[in-house]
Amino acid sequence: MSIWEYANPVKFIRTTDKVLPYISVGAAVALVGGLIWGFFFTPDDFRQGSTVKIIYIHVPAALMAINAWFMMLVASLIWLIRRHHVSALAAKAAAPVGVTMTLIALFTGALWGQPMWGTWWAWDPRLTSFLILFLFYLGYMALWAAIEDSDAAADLTSVLCIVGSVFAVLSRYAVNFWNQGLHQGASLSLDKETNVDDVFYQPLLLSIAGFVLLFLALVLLRTRTEIRARRIKALLARERIFD
Amino acid sequence: MIAILIRDLRLAVRAGGGFGLGLAFFLIVTVLVPFGVGPNSEILKTIAPGILWVGSLLACLLSLDRIFALDYEDGSLDLLATAPVPLEGVVIMKALAHWVTTGLPLVLAAPILGILLNLESSAYVWMLASLAVGTPALSVIGAFGAALTVGLKRGGLLLSLLVLPLYVPTLIFGAEAVKRGADGADAGLPMMMLAGITLACAALLPFAAAAAIRINLR
């Protein structure tokens, strides 16, 4: 029994059939729980007032936006090295989820920035990096959409994902160098010097868990869709040949 | 490999090769900017480094799809791929040819356009240097983008969408070097970063581009 068994599409669909309901329910419970806890049962921050409640969406979405790209990178590498179709399709399935998370992080950030910094948008390193990440997602999805042959599309998008990752990291440092920011440092880190207070921390963790599960559920669901779409395409092609 | 370079240069200079098109585009963009932001020479002075860099970046973008598309259509890319020369070498030669026909004229024209934008006199050296060091990176990155989209019927727009985000670090360090030069500050650090990006791109991206071409020719 190894993890590579799930590279078999039939096995993948059969397993996710069983797992997906649990993950979806878990995602819904954690997400709704975390957001309700955060929205209704936490105090206001003494400086930021009630806007601190945005953190329960903003931080998890931003986290998932980056991790979705990272997951796509890993899946692309697996596809290029081991040629498992499920892996390539999982990368394709994750991109729209990642782009939505990026948009949420950008929108909530802009709304939060308006009262706090007095501006919707500042060319701050973190904000700018997310905008660039958004462009990378767009390019990646556009390339998937543009190529007809599915194996070539998987190969080329994987190459783009790898090169793009290098440039995304490079852009992050370049942007840091280019402008000092308004955005505060990391809100979550293992050394708890500058972290947010416990009152905000616990619902935030629950909300993050919700976002992670939601991402997982969506990626699994969309990968199943992609597998089926691939099979439909193959069957139709076979019909055309034999008729 | 030298033969490929010479062949590409000849094809570009010949009628219909698009040589000079990028240069004309660069000129037009720089002339249009003052119409957009007004003739105030102080404002132009502050934004000149950025305009010159963005202008040359867009001019570079214009001719990218020609790097491989024509060879792909008439089948000579297949021949090049099966030739005893490594495909990575072909890529780097084609990127070099693109730079000589597009990047180099931009570098040489930039000082003249700098006058139009009232660029600070201390910045000219830095602008020439940063463009000379930075534009090869634009060509190599562009060659990678062109390799990704070579099999597509209408890849031009997609190519811009793929390549422009990849240009961000080059643009930031390049424009920063000119800006620091204009302020009289030390521009050595961004220049070194820029040179690092160019060298790393030239060393690594041909492998990715060659892989993309092989996939497209499959």
Next chain:
Amino acid sequence: MPDLGKYAETVLSSYAISLVLLAGLVCLSIWQGAKARRQLTQIEERRKSDG
């Protein structure tokens, strides 16, 4: 409903936008999934009946 003070609009609109985007993504994914599944069963049955 907690008292959101003067930032009520900000907080509510960011929750609204985020939830709309998430809901849209979830619905789109489910719809696409259902469509693919339906098409696939249709094609497979047709192939079965054709022999």
